[in-house]
Amino acid sequence: MPTPPWKQTKPAPDTAKTKLTPESIAWAKDRARQAGRRYPNLVDNMAATRRQQEASNPDACKLRP
Structure with a gap:
């Protein structure tokens, strides 16, 4: 089982962020409403x-199993 996001370490400050x-x-709002x-x-x-x-x-x- 993968580590939950709230227990993972923070990414480095210079990593790229996705807007x-x-x-x-x-889509995220619709998923939350569902x-x-x-x-x-x-x-x-x-x-x-x-x-x-x-x-x-x-x-x-293809990189993810």
């Missing part, structure tokens, strides 16, 4: 970021 697009933000939450939480935002990165770079999904 969510309006479409990804809407789960019964008013607002997206960390897990929704992380899933939206992963989805956005995989859409922009289709070869990236």
Whole structure:
């Protein structure tokens, strides 16, 4: 089982950050509403970021098992 995000170490300050697009933000909000939450939480935002990165770079999904 992978380490939960809140127990992982912080990334280095000089690492690239991913800015969510309006479409990804809407997707995260919709995912939160489907789960019964008013607002997206960390897990929704992380899933939206992963989805956005995989859409922009289709070869990236080949790196994950």
